[in-house]
Amino acid sequence: xxxxxxxxxxxxxxLFLGAGLGLTLCLPGFARTGLAGRLGFAWVLGVAWIGLFLxxxxxxxxxxxxxxxxxxxxxxxxxxxxxxxxxxxxxxRWSAPAPRPARGPLWIIVWVGxxxxxxxVSSAVLASALTHPLEDWDGxxxxxxxxxxxxxxxxxxxxVLRFPKSFISHPRYPLLMxxxxxxxxxxxxxxxxxxxxxxxxxxxxxxxxxxxEAGRRxxxxxxxxxxxxxxxxxxxxxxxxxxxAAGAYSDLPLACFxxxxxxxxxxxxxxxxxxxxxxxxxxxxxxTKNEGLPEVLIALALAVLxxxxxxxxxxxxxxxxxxxxxxACGLCLGAxxxxxxxxxxxxxxxDESYFETFSIASFARNLxxxxxxTTIPVIARRMYSPELWxxxxxxxxxxxVAAAPSFRRPPTAFLAVAAAVPLLxxxxxxxxxxxxxxxxxxxxxxxxxxxxxxVLGLLALGVRRLLSLKPWRSWRISR
Amino acid sequence: MIYRSGAxxxxxxxxxxxxxxxxxxxxxGVAYVDAVEAIRRELPEDAWYLIVPPKDFEETGxxxxxxxxxxxxxxxxxxxxxxxxxxxxxxxxxxxWVRWAVLPGDNGMPxxxxxxxxxxxxxxxxxx
Numbered sequence: 001x002x003x004x005x006x007x008x009x010x011x012x013x014x015l016f017l018g019a020g021l022g023l024t025l026c027l028p029g030f031a032r033t034g035l036a037g038r039l040g041f042a043w044v045l046g047v048a049w050i051g052l053f054l055x056x057x058x059x060x061x062x063x064x065x066x067x068x069x070x071x072x073x074x075x076x077x078x079x080x081x082x083x084x085x086x087x088x089x090x091x092x093r094w095s096a097p098a099p100r101p102a103r104g105p106l107w108i109i110v111w112v113g114x115x116x117x118x119x120x121v122s123s124a125v126l127a128s129a130l131t132h133p134l135e136d137w138d139g140x141x142x143x144x145x146x147x148x149x150x151x152x153x154x155x156x157x158x159x160v161l162r163f164p165k166s167f168i169s170h171p172r173y174p175l176l177m178x179x180x181x182x183x184x185x186x187x188x189x190x191x192x193x194x195x196x197x198x199x200x201x202x203x204x205x206x207x208x209x210x211x212x213e214a215g216r217r218x219x220x221x222x223x224x225x226x227x228x229x230x231x232x233x234x235x236x237x238x239x240x241x242x243x244x245a246a247g248a249y250s251d252l253p254l255a256c257f258x259x260x261x262x263x264x265x266x267x268x269x270x271x272x273x274x275x276x277x278x279x280x281x282x283x284x285x286x287x288t289k290n291e292g293l294p295e296v297l298i299a300l301a302l303a304v305l306x307x308x309x310x311x312x313x314x315x316x317x318x319x320x321x322x323x324x325x326x327x328a329c330g331l332c333l334g335a336x337x338x339x340x341x342x343x344x345x346x347x348x349x350x351d352e353s354y355f356e357t358f359s360i361a362s363f364a365r366n367l368x369x370x371x372x373x374t375t376i377p378v379i380a381r382r383m384y385s386p387e388l389w390x391x392x393x394x395x396x397x398x399x400x401v402a403a404a405p406s407f408r409r410p411p412t413a414f415l416a417v418a419a420a421v422p423l424l425x426x427x428x429x430x431x432x433x434x435x436x437x438x439x440x441x442x443x444x445x446x447x448x449x450x451x452x453x454x455v456l457g458l459l460a461l462g463v464r465r466l467l468s469l470k471p472w473r474s475w476r477i478s479r
Numbered sequence: 480m481i482y483r484s485g486a487x488x489x490x491x492x493x494x495x496x497x498x499x500x501x502x503x504x505x506x507x508g509v510a511y512v513d514a515v516e517a518i519r520r521e522l523p524e525d526a527w528y529l530i531v532p533p534k535d536f537e538e539t540g541x542x543x544x545x546x547x548x549x550x551x552x553x554x555x556x557x558x559x560x561x562x563x564x565x566x567x568x569x570x571x572x573x574x575x576w577v578r579w580a581v582l583p584g585d586n587g588m589p590x591x592x593x594x595x596x597x598x599x600x601x602x603x604x605x606x607x
Contacts, residue, residue: 127491132506145550149553192499
């Protein structure tokens with residue numbers, strides 16, 4: 001009995017991973033990415049590609065959402081990736097991945113420890129997903145319910161979403177993750193929600209791999225390793241059903257799409273294919289949650305700004321950065337057009353209606369009010385709870401005091417801005433709503449999660465600085 | 480993390496012996512799951528139905544839980560509007576073409592009734 005569901009979940013995971021690996025083989029920007037980073041990107045790119053393909057094909061071309069469409073979506077990158085892989089092998093251009101693993105017995109122990117812990121935690125989350133029914137609030141209220149309605153209708157423009165009297169919570173929330181659910185279920189011809197839970201659970205190992213890659217690129221192998229270990233000490237992200245990998249909320253996928261896109265755009269000298277992959281991930285972020293919009297806007301603004309600075313300083317990286325940013329902007333613009341076009345015939349209802357009650361005057365008035373400050377006790381309780389965040393928020397500030405990375409050195413300032421966006425969005429929202437304390441209780445951790453890749457990138461830079469401090473270096477040498 | 484992962488793996492090992500239906504019964508309660516299964520057998524998948532929640536439904540999630548468990552059947556939520564009868568979100572009457580209604584039974588578990596029978600039962604309870 002379990003063998004059947006494990007096989008189906010494996011097939012569903014392979015669908016996204018295969019498509020994503022195909023994309024990483026086609027896009028030359030990933031040629032020097034190590035296996036760990038490639039796998040992390042493959043998962044998020046695979047989900048992003050298939051979700052976007054189904055969204056656009058269903059809305060613009062009116063193609064029915066069914067098995068053949070899902071297989072077509074996966075087949076295109078898979079076949080292209082295979083062809084690209086064979087070509088690289090024939091031409092003997094398959095370059096060895098660049099990352100040089102941290103050497104020395106101590107670092108080998110840290111590597112093995114990280115790998116074992118990551119496998120243990122991910123296996124626990126996946127085992128739970130494969131055996132327990134879906135019990136979280138938003139997953140049942142919004143994301144899986146929408147997936148079932150849309151799958152039954154065979155189109156993202158389902159009548160039940162557009163009929164004003166139907167009881168649908170947040171009918172205008174973007175549908176990328178419900179479409180990923182549909183793709184997984186259609187691929188194996190099943191309606192079993194344990195497959196859906198597996199798709200969400202897979203975002204946890206993907207996040208660990210992305211953070212490892214981000215740390216490696218921005219701060220070196222050792223700092224990346226320690227940062228990924230720090231992520232693995234936070235219980236909330238893998239185990240919490242209300243926003244973590246154990247539920248079907250969209251915050252963890254959004255964190256991966258936003259963080260992955262940022263990681264590609266903030267490369268020192270990005271290739272055009274990095275811009276295309278970043279655009280794909282940021283377009284997916286835009287179509288995953290409403291909060292995706294400000295996060296994508298900031299990521300694109302940072303990419304354009306870094307290109308502008310490089311051009312003004314006449315650096316050789318100026319043009320590649322500009323091209324990558326332009327490609328990402330183009331893809332995000334297309335996704336935004338799709339979102340607006342899909343959303344416009346859907347009357348809003350059973351929603352908090354933040355945008356309907358929004359005005360600049362009231363926003364400015366509320367922002368200066370004491371209301372958001374009333375949330376500080378609940379925010380502090382959540383961040384400093386060992387049950388939720390372990391010792392992360394106790395130790396991270398200490399690290400920054402001891403070894404603050406230089407903000408003049410890229411990409412520190414950019415990461416700080418990107419990390420602040422979800423928190424500023426939270427602060428602005430708490431200023432707007434009357435029940436600010438309640439909203440902080442249910443949303444703060446999730447907003448922290450959305451910005452976790454840039455936050456952990458900053459941590460990696462701090463760790464690198466710490467490792468370079470004199471007392472520590474002399475201790476290492478004496479070992 | 481190691482302890483919690485171990486606990487989760489051992490819990491998964493115990494739940495792996497259950498069928499999906501048994502797992503749902505354990506998670507949500509036997510009475511609720513049986514009530515939902517009975518409605519799913521009766522109500523066609525492409526049907527619309529009126530959903531009449533209890534008063535505290537926003538706190539308990541009664542209606543959103545049930546909507547998920549009955550999906551893709553299409554719900555229209557109606558509530559009692561002080562003396563004006565049962566109304567939809569916009570204060571309008573529920574569409575006449577909807578033939579079914581789901582409401583809390585005597586034990587709080589959902590029951591499926593024909594529309595007129597459901598409305599008669601609600602009137603008898605003094606809700607209008």
